[in-house]
Amino acid sequence: MIIQPGTAAPDFVLRRADGAEFTRADLEGATTVLVFYPFAFSPVCTDQLNLYDEILDELAAQGATLYGVSCDATYSQTAFRERLGVSIEQLSDFEPKGAACRAFGVYHPAGFPQRALVIIGPDGVVRWSYEAPSPSELPGANLIFDGLAAAAA
Amino acid sequence: MSELRSAPVPAIGAEDHVRGPADAPLVIEYADFECPFCAALSAKLAGARVRRGFRHFPVRSSHPRAWAAACAAEAAALQGRFWEMHDLLFADQGRLEDPHLWERARRLELDLDRFESDRRSDAVSGRVRRDFESGVRAGVVTTPTVFAGGRMHAGEIDVAALEAPGG
Numbered sequence: 001m002i003i004q005p006g007t008a009a010p011d012f013v014l015r016r017a018d019g020a021e022f023t024r025a026d027l028e029g030a031t032t033v034l035v036f037y038p039f040a041f042s043p044v045c046t047d048q049l050n051l052y053d054e055i056l057d058e059l060a061a062q063g064a065t066l067y068g069v070s071c072d073a074t075y076s077q078t079a080f081r082e083r084l085g086v087s088i089e090q091l092s093d094f095e096p097k098g099a100a101c102r103a104f105g106v107y108h109p110a111g112f113p114q115r116a117l118v119i120i121g122p123d124g125v126v127r128w129s130y131e132a133p134s135p136s137e138l139p140g141a142n143l144i145f146d147g148l149a150a151a152a153a
Numbered sequence: 154m155s156e157l158r159s160a161p162v163p164a165i166g167a168e169d170h171v172r173g174p175a176d177a178p179l180v181i182e183y184a185d186f187e188c189p190f191c192a193a194l195s196a197k198l199a200g201a202r203v204r205r206g207f208r209h210f211p212v213r214s215s216h217p218r219a220w221a222a223a224c225a226a227e228a229a230a231l232q233g234r235f236w237e238m239h240d241l242l243f244a245d246q247g248r249l250e251d252p253h254l255w256e257r258a259r260r261l262e263l264d265l266d267r268f269e270s271d272r273r274s275d276a277v278s279g280r281v282r283r284d285f286e287s288g289v290r291a292g293v294v295t296t297p298t299v300f301a302g303g304r305m306h307a308g309e310i311d312v313a314a315l316e317a318p319g320g
Contacts, residue, residue, distance in 0.1 A: 047295050050214045055289065058157055085214040140292040145157040 002105045002116055002131045005150075009124050012100035014069060014091035017078050022067075022091050024124060031064040031127075031151070032120045033144055035088075036106045036113035038135050040072040040080035044115070048138050053086035055141045062148055064119075067091050071098050071112055106131065115139065119147045127151030162291035162300045165206045168280070170235045173204035180315050181206040181300040183288040186223060186242040187216030187249060191297040195243050197312045203301075207239060208284040210296050218249035221272075223281045225254045228272035234261045 003010070014022040026032075035052060037045040049068060059066050068090045070077065077090035093100045093113070101107040106116040115132040117139060128147035132139050162181060165171055180203045184191035198205055209226075211219035222242050229238035241257045242249070248256075258268045271277055291300070298307040301315045 046215075050212045051289075051294055053214050054212060054285070055157065085217070138294045140159075140294050141289045142157060142159040142292055146159050149158055 002114070002129045003103075003118060003126050005126055005128055007126045009120050009126055010103035012103045014093055014100050015074050016092075017074050017081075017090060019074060027120050027122075027124050029122050031062070031122060031148070033059065033064055033066040033147075034069050034091075034104070034118045034120070035066060036069045036101060036104070036116040036118070038070065038108070038112040038115060040070055040076045041083070044136055044138050045070075045080075046084060048115075049081075049084055049086050049088055051138070051141055052144075053084075053088055055144070056087065059144070059148075064148060065089075066144075069093060069100070069113060071101065108135070117144060117147065119144075119151050121151060157286055157289050159292065160290040162305075163287050168283075170207045170230065170239070171204065172236055174202065175204065177202050177204040178301060178316060179204045179206065181208060183208050183210040183284070183293045183296060183298045183300075185209070185211045185216055185219040185296045186226065186239075187211075187219040187246055188296045189246060192243040192246055194297045194299075194310055194312070195239075198315075201312050201316050203315055207235075208288060209281045210285055210288045210293055210298070211281065212296070220278075220281065221251070221254065222249050223284075224272040224277050225257070225268075227277045227280050228268045228274075229258065229261060229263060231271050231277075232261075232263050232267065234263060237261050 009024055009027055011024050016022050039045060066088060068088050071093045073094045074092045077092055081090055098107045101113045104118055106114045108114050115135050117130045119128040121127045128151050130143055209223040211223045213220050226235055226238045229235055258265055295307055299310060
C-alpha cells in the first residue's frame with residue numbers, strides 16, 4: 001500500500017541526472033511533490049509530465065518542488081525530459097531497482113512504479129499521497145493542489 | 154491557497170467565446186490549436202447541432218506554438234474575429250509560426266499593429282492562462298476535453314452523444 005499521511009518518509013536513495021544522490025535529507029526544508037510514473041517515453045507519462053510542467057510556477061509560489069521518479073536509468077530520464085522539453089527534475093530508482101518505490105509503497109509487481117503522487121512536508125513527514133486507480137489513468141494537476149491544501153490544513 | 158484546487162468547470166460567462174443555436178445542448182471545449190485531435194473534434198462539432206463554448210488549454214512542451222496560437226486567437230477576439238481566427242488556425246496546423254499568424258490576421262483584415270501588440274500583451278496571456286487554470290481545476294489532463302450535460306468527456310469523444318439533450 002502507498003505510504004500514508006502522517007508517516008515519516010522512509011530512508012531511500014534516488015539518483016539525480018548527474019548521478020548525485022537524492023535522499024531523505026534532501027526533503028528537509030521544503031515541500032516536495034514526488035510524481036512516480038511507470039516508464040519514460042510511455043504515452044500517458046508523456047501527457048502527465050507535459051501537463052505538470054505547466055504548473056511548476058504555481059508550485060514554486062507555494063514553496064513546493066516537484067520531481068519525476070521512475071525506475072529508468074538516469075540517461076533515459078534525461079533523454080525523456082529533453083525530448084518533452086520539460087524542466088521537471090528526474091530522479092532514478094534504477095539500482096537496486098525499485099528500492100525507493102518499494103519504500104514508498106508504490107512498486108508495481110510487474111516491475112515499475114505505480115502512477116502515484118506523494119507530498120512530503122519540510123519536516124520529512126508524508127502529508128498526502130495518491131495512487132491512480134490504474135497506471136493508464138493520469139491524475140489531474142488539480143489533485144496536487146488539493147493535496148497541498150490538505151497538507152497545509 | 155492556490156487557484157488551481159479542484160472545482161467544477163465554470164459556467165459560460167461574458168468572457169467566453171460561444172457560438173451555435175441558443176437552444177442547442179451546450180458543449181464547453183478545452184482545446185489547443187496545435188493539437189490534431191482538437192482540430193478533428195472541432196470539425197465534427199462544426200457539423201453538429203450544439204452550442205459551443207471554447208476555452209484554451211495550451212500545453213507548451215507538447216505543442217510549442219500552442220500558446221502563441223491561443224494568444225493570436227484572443228488578439229483577433231479583441232477585434233471581434235475570434236471564431237474566424239479559430240477556424241483559420243485549426244484549418245492549417247502546420248503553419249503556426251509568426252509570419253503565418255500575421256498572414257491570417259491580414260486575411261481577416263485586422264488592424265495588424267493592434268493585433269501584434271495585443272497578442273503579446275499581459276491582458277491576452279492572462280486571458281489564456283485563466284482558461285487553462287479553469288481547466289486544470291476541473292480536472293482536464295489532455296486535449297481535447299469537453300464538458301457537456303454535467304459530464305467530462307476526453308479521448309474518443311462521441312459527438313452524436315453530445316448532441317442529445319443533457320449530453
